Amino acid sequence: MTTVKTRTDTVVGEGVDRVDAPLKVTGAAHYPNDFSYPGMVHAAVVGSTIAAGRIRSIDASDAQSAPGVLTVITHLTAPQLERGPMTLLGPSPPAPMQDDRILHYGQHIAIVVADSPEQARHAASLVRVEYEPAEALLDVEDPRAEIVENPWGLDTERGDVSAGLATADAVIDERYTTPDNTNNPLGLFTTIASWHGDSVTIHDSTQWPHNVRTSLAQIFQIPESGVRVLAPYVGGGFGAGLRVWSHTILTALAAREVKHPVKLVLTRPQMFTSVGHRPNSVQQIKIGATSAGDLVALEHHSISSVAMEDDDYEPVAFGSAVSYACPNVRTRDSQARLNIPCPGSMRAPAEGQGSFALESAIDEVAHAIGMDPLEFRLRNYAENHPVLGLPWSSKALRECYTLGAERFGWSRRNPEIGSMRDGRWLIGYGMAGVSYPYYQVPCQARASLRRDGSAYVTSAATDIGTGTYTVMTQLAAELLGLDLGRVRFDLGDSDMPYAPQAGGSGLTGALANAVHTACGNLVREFLDVVRDDEKSPLRGATPEEVTASDGRLHRTDAPDQGEAYTDILARHGLEELSADGRSVPPDAQKIGMATAGAFGAKFVEVRLDPQLGLLRVARVVSAIDGGRILNEKTATSQINGGTVGGISQAMFEATATDAGTGRIANATFGDYLMPVNADIPDMEVIFCGTPDWATKVGTKGVGEVGLVGIAAAIGNAVHHATGRRLRSLPFTIDQLF
Numbered sequence: 001m002t003t004v005k006t007r008t009d010t011v012v013g014e015g016v017d018r019v020d021a022p023l024k025v026t027g028a029a030h031y032p033n034d035f036s037y038p039g040m041v042h043a044a045v046v047g048s049t050i051a052a053g054r055i056r057s058i059d060a061s062d063a064q065s066a067p068g069v070l071t072v073i074t075h076l077t078a079p080q081l082e083r084g085p086m087t088l089l090g091p092s093p094p095a096p097m098q099d100d101r102i103l104h105y106g107q108h109i110a111i112v113v114a115d116s117p118e119q120a121r122h123a124a125s126l127v128r129v130e131y132e133p134a135e136a137l138l139d140v141e142d143p144r145a146e147i148v149e150n151p152w153g154l155d156t157e158r159g160d161v162s163a164g165l166a167t168a169d170a171v172i173d174e175r176y177t178t179p180d181n182t183n184n185p186l187g188l189f190t191t192i193a194s195w196h197g198d199s200v201t202i203h204d205s206t207q208w209p210h211n212v213r214t215s216l217a218q219i220f221q222i223p224e225s226g227v228r229v230l231a232p233y234v235g236g237g238f239g240a241g242l243r244v245w246s247h248t249i250l251t252a253l254a255a256r257e258v259k260h261p262v263k264l265v266l267t268r269p270q271m272f273t274s275v276g277h278r279p280n281s282v283q284q285i286k287i288g289a290t291s292a293g294d295l296v297a298l299e300h301h302s303i304s305s306v307a308m309e310d311d312d313y314e315p316v317a318f319g320s321a322v323s324y325a326c327p328n329v330r331t332r333d334s335q336a337r338l339n340i341p342c343p344g345s346m347r348a349p350a351e352g353q354g355s356f357a358l359e360s361a362i363d364e365v366a367h368a369i370g371m372d373p374l375e376f377r378l379r380n381y382a383e384n385h386p387v388l389g390l391p392w393s394s395k396a397l398r399e400c401y402t403l404g405a406e407r408f409g410w411s412r413r414n415p416e417i418g419s420m421r422d423g424r425w426l427i428g429y430g431m432a433g434v435s436y437p438y439y440q441v442p443c444q445a446r447a448s449l450r451r452d453g454s455a456y457v458t459s460a461a462t463d464i465g466t467g468t469y470t471v472m473t474q475l476a477a478e479l480l481g482l483d484l485g486r487v488r489f490d491l492g493d494s495d496m497p498y499a500p501q502a503g504g505s506g507l508t509g510a511l512a513n514a515v516h517t518a519c520g521n522l523v524r525e526f527l528d529v530v531r532d533d534e535k536s537p538l539r540g541a542t543p544e545e546v547t548a549s550d551g552r553l554h555r556t557d558a559p560d561q562g563e564a565y566t567d568i569l570a571r572h573g574l575e576e577l578s579a580d581g582r583s584v585p586p587d588a589q590k591i592g593m594a595t596a597g598a599f600g601a602k603f604v605e606v607r608l609d610p611q612l613g614l615l616r617v618a619r620v621v622s623a624i625d626g627g628r629i630l631n632e633k634t635a636t637s638q639i640n641g642g643t644v645g646g647i648s649q650a651m652f653e654a655t656a657t658d659a660g661t662g663r664i665a666n667a668t669f670g671d672y673l674m675p676v677n678a679d680i681p682d683m684e685v686i687f688c689g690t691p692d693w694a695t696k697v698g699t700k701g702v703g704e705v706g707l708v709g710i711a712a713a714i715g716n717a718v719h720h721a722t723g724r725r726l727r728s729l730p731f732t733i734d735q736l737f
Contacts (some may be wrong), residue, residue, distance in 0.1 A: 009594055010478050013630065046108070046124045051104055051339040052662070053131050055101075055166055058128070071257055072127065073110065083095050085215075091597070093310050105664070107271065113258050126145045148337065163297075163565055168289055168296050173285075181277060181511075181654070190266070191263070195254075198247040202252065203230050208501035212248065227494070276341070282302070285299070286300075289366075298326045302354065304335055319350070321439075326380055363432075392692045394691070404603050404693040410603060418586075435600070440695075442510070444514055451575050454486050459514060460499045461511055475516070480519050499514075510583050514582030538563060596692060598626050598704075602622055603620070604710070606714060614733075615651065623688055627691055627699045627700040645707040651679075657671070715727075
């Protein structure tokens, strides 16, 4: 990898405002729903009203003859479609409308295309369906459900758990449950498909344009070069946009049939059954510790829900294998196949559920032996990766514990249950230690520098509000030695260089390293141009010998010996120079370090009215080891956003499925509870640690770690205030009485 020195007055790390903010606040940022084409028509999908069985008959005649209707497609008229490819996140969901079987409530069984969205929705209501219902499996603990054991080969075992428990002075053996949650981004998911011959252009609410491209190419048996996917702005996702769902496929299918561009916007209730959800879980944790505070055994088994014919990567228990220094550990993950919509990633997938159980149980065992929960965690701190035995590429969790506790005022905590009060309010302090696993995959980027002195950097990533536009602009500006305003970073187009999904807290690392390489290679291109140029003071210089600053390259040991990019281009008659860059994730064994994700410590104060059962979160301090922080403002926003999601997970969110029908009973914003501003406390974020050693840029993802551990910390604080252990999310008033 080419290394170029850059100016010392770095723009990276500064909390600069988002470069895309002016477009967003003026309405000039175009989301998928904002696009249109001449002659565009509109679609609506029809969902099943049973959860299991078959379609006995489907009558679309009234819908077909309704005003403005162009076509109605059902399983009787849909062509045979290939299932999408295997992806980095597992298999694609099944292709829609391929037979008469019903596998979940809300399953798409027809798509109606009409001149207007109102006509399409009306016609969809006219589709008549007769079913042959079957008894649906809806409970994750239903003994009739098919159990998938060790779905991803991640079950772990080290030492002898039974022998370890035999030496323990205190053993905690408890059950923890988490419900389904639904992602609920503000922007309704939208797809627009426009065919031109055998090629198609797609506007889609996706977090991964290249996945949509490769999937539609396989499904419709056309070359990938014939699919272009555009997603320059996406109105949130939280993981819902990581897969290619059936509404996207059906929109492309409908557009091909009617030979018009077709636009489909899901309704809010359809979002609950069409684009994934966090699966529920039942977890059993057994932990043993000595009276001195040493963990001697840890066993964690989780069973979570999965759809009948789909797969979802959700290793809920696995995080317990790498969180603490414990000699005897066993983790097991299972999935139960149910008649439910396909689960999928939701912010902090797996860790969001698993950390609630683990960090609650850790608090329980610390209380059982009479030890401060912070001291107990520090005593069982894992200096090296517990499974690989390698040192971490970076880990500042100890610093997070120390600085977070100091900022929060943990030392003021009276350990006696119910001892802290403010008038009638009981006060509780709780904490959790957290991590989010390392994730990074290959990524590509292209950097160009033009005759006018501006740089243009591209990659087919997405920005779902996380700040990718901004931090990549900052990084490119620093690497090329340009002012921020002279750099433009573009994304959201599958014709750009390949980028992975905006998910798993892995995009910033993968993309930043690709941009780093591309900018380094671009500097090399400039030096190659002047290698034999007698007029250039940079003649014969290597990348290691130059520094980029103020729109020019100069010799590091002689700053007066250099010249501007624009002068080099002009003298050699070039309009621009471009270079590509690619990042490849490091191999832990080759670098001799376990690649580290983000770590953190969460400290929470709650207040509880014992007469009314009212629970309020008063303040949260998050101390985070996120490696090198490219933009403190956007990174802080990510942690705060995750914290809000954690509070919501702990106290509000639960997707309610009717036990008799499989219908989502609260599939509106009026019924699905989420916090409002009045529910959110003072939040403080502290960043700890140093750049990560595994990569040149040194970043670690912070998109998910903000949510992890918040639910457990709130539950632990409630126990401190009341003595009551809450082991089932969300925490409701009846649990608090």
